[in-house]
Amino acid sequence: MRSTEVCVVGAGPAGSAAAIRLAQLGHRVLLVERGGPGRAPAAESLPPSALPGLEQLGVRAAVEAAGFLRPRGSLVEWDGAAREVDGGGAAGFQVERARLDELLREAAMAAGAGLRRPAAVRSIEHDAGAWRLRLADGETLEAQAVVDARGRRAGAALRPPTAALCAEWQGANACAGHGRVQALREAWVWAAPLPDGRCSVAVFADAARMAALGGPGRAAFYDEAVARAGLLDPVLRHARRGPLRVRDASARRHPTPADERGLLRVGEAACALDPLSSQGLACALRQGVQAAACLHTALVRPADAAWAWTFHRDQVLRASRRHEALAAGFYRAAAARFDEAFWVARAGPADDAAVPPPPPPRSWPALDARLCIAPLARWQLEPVLDGDWVRPSPALVHPGLDAPFAFWCGRPARDWLQPLDATPPLPALLERWRALCGEALAGSLWQHLWRQGLIVSAG
Numbered sequence: 377m378r379s380t381e382v383c384v385v386g387a388g389p390a391g392s393a394a395a396i397r398l399a400q401l402g403h404r405v406l407l408v409e410r411g412g413p414g415r416a417p418a419a420e421s422l423p424p425s426a427l428p429g430l431e432q433l434g435v436r437a438a439v440e441a442a443g444f445l446r447p448r449g450s451l452v453e454w455d456g457a458a459r460e461v462d463g464g465g466a467a468g469f470q471v472e473r474a475r476l477d478e479l480l481r482e483a484a485m486a487a488g489a490g491l492r493r494p495a496a497v498r499s500i501e502h503d504a505g506a507w508r509l510r511l512a513d514g515e516t517l518e519a520q521a522v523v524d525a526r527g528r529r530a531g532a533a534l535r536p537p538t539a540a541l542c543a544e545w546q547g548a549n550a551c552a553g554h555g556r557v558q559a560l561r562e563a564w565v566w567a568a569p570l571p572d573g574r575c576s577v578a579v580f581a582d583a584a585r586m587a588a589l590g591g592p593g594r595a596a597f598y599d600e601a602v603a604r605a606g607l608l609d610p611v612l613r614h615a616r617r618g619p620l621r622v623r624d625a626s627a628r629r630h631p632t633p634a635d636e637r638g639l640l641r642v643g644e645a646a647c648a649l650d651p652l653s654s655q656g657l658a659c660a661l662r663q664g665v666q667a668a669a670c671l672h673t674a675l676v677r678p679a680d681a682a683w684a685w686t687f688h689r690d691q692v693l694r695a696s697r698r699h700e701a702l703a704a705g706f707y708r709a710a711a712a713r714f715d716e717a718f719w720v721a722r723a724g725p726a727d728d729a730a731v732p733p734p735p736p737p738r739s740w741p742a743l744d745a746r747l748c749i750a751p752l753a754r755w756q757l758e759p760v761l762d763g764d765w766v767r768p769s770p771a772l773v774h775p776g777l778d779a780p781f782a783f784w785c786g787r788p789a790r791d792w793l794q795p796l797d798a799t800p801p802l803p804a805l806l807e808r809w810r811a812l813c814g815e816a817l818a819g820s821l822w823q824h825l826w827r828q829g830l831i832v833s834a835g
């Protein structure tokens with residue numbers, strides 16, 4: 377039986393990111409990937425928000441040199457008018473998924489991780505203090521800890537299930553590489569061109585309805601939706617469609633992202649985001665990196681293991697809820713426009729305990745008003761990521777915040793909030809903060825904490 381310290385199952389973005397970081401942190405890692413046909417869609421949008429994660433993994437330069445299209449934003453037609461939605465100034469990527477996954481796998485091996493590919497894991501069981509993974513070829517692997525990164529797998533759908541009908545088109549016009557998104561009466565369409573004339577086009581529709589239609593009915597539904605999507609016309613006018621594949625595109629959340637015996641679920645195995653957010657890849661990379669820090673902590677500082685498991689659970693839940701809130705806003709906007717079952721059924725809250733609603737606007741306090749921390753806020757120990765370690769740190773929690781306030785600009789929350797014990801007026805508070813982080817950041821911290829209701833007028 378082959379044995380390793382950490383076995384990472386699944387070499388998609390989440391699994392490879394975890395393997396890279398664990399290997400960089402000095403752990404013995406084996407990445408196991410079943411291989412097989414490339415996943416649909418062939419192209420996906422990687423937003424600029426993923427750049428820091430790529431940098432941290434040491435793959436940014438390789439991804440930038442891979443020749444992916446670098447659009448500055450996407451073309452979106454959601455409320456009746458087409459507009460360009462930019463990525464906040466920075467360019468993202470229109471990645472070819474097979475190539476991105478290959479770059480990440482290569483980086484994992486360069487960092488020192490082993491790779492078994494093709495090798496499908498059939499079962500993962502905990503027995504006599506170790507994890508045993510049975511492979512399809514009959515071999516068994518033993519590991520002290522496991523990262524389960526097998527992709528969209530488990531957990532109930534958070535809204536009525538959605539299916540993505542995906543096809544590649546040949547001979548498409550890359551049109552500056554813009555991804556295109558358009559809401560239709562009973563579906564939405566999304567297109568991502570590649571520089572070689574291929575273009576991935578997916579139609580997102582109700583999964584139960586698509587299952588009932590059967591193959592020919594689905595193909596007719598897909599073709600009609602694409603024909604109705606005016607935004608795709610300049611891209612697909614002379615292109616030819618390839619075969620259709622159906623994928624689950626429902627937002628899901630696994631009930632147990634962390635098993636305290638040493639198994640963490642990451643990426644879509646932990647929470648599958650609604651593709652409307654276009655953040656699945658960035659989130660998978662981020663979770664892989666965070667999970668590596670959690671396992672590193674649990675393996676090297678077992679006294680902090682419980683904090684590490686809690687941190688991972690909290691991060692998965694918060695990411696899932698934030699993206700659900702974002703997706704719900706898009707569904708509501710389309711429901712107001714079309715009033716169709718597809719949109720209306722998805723426009724409600726997806727969660728029993730959703731993200732706190734945005735606070736009502738508050739007028740700014742008078743300049744001489746004395747300020748203090750809101751009476752509902754309280755200090756408690758929360759797990760925080762400090763470099764490569766998870767450790768407990770005092771943080772302020774408040775019903776208006778979806779995450780505890782533990783750090784800002786690399787300094788603990790106490791450094792920022794302690795001055796409020798003296799109930800200073802705003803100019804004095806800002807002066808203290810400016811000395812720590814400069815004018816602009818002090819201003820944005822003030823606006824954030826005041827808007828969320830964490831700071832109030834004293835008395």
Ligand SMILES: Cc1cc2nc3c(=O)[nH]c(=O)nc-3n(C[C@H](O)[C@H](O)[C@H](O)COP(=O)(O)OP(=O)(O)OC[C@H]3O[C@@H](n4cnc5c(N)ncnc54)[C@H](O)[C@@H]3O)c2cc1C
Binds near residue numbers: 410526540657
């Ligand atoms: C139609 C559609 C369009 C999308 N578009 C975008 C987009 O534009 N931008 C974006 O950011 N996100 C997009 N997403 C989401 C994105 O695809 C996912 O967020 C991302 O792939 C998650 O990465 P992952 O590593 O968690 O899972 P995956 O990428 O699914 O990787 C899982 C890996 O595990 C392997 N595996 C599975 N089972 C086993 C096993 N038993 N043994 C060994 N290996 C196994 C698989 O082969 C695979 O390599 C889209 C999703 C859909 C459905």
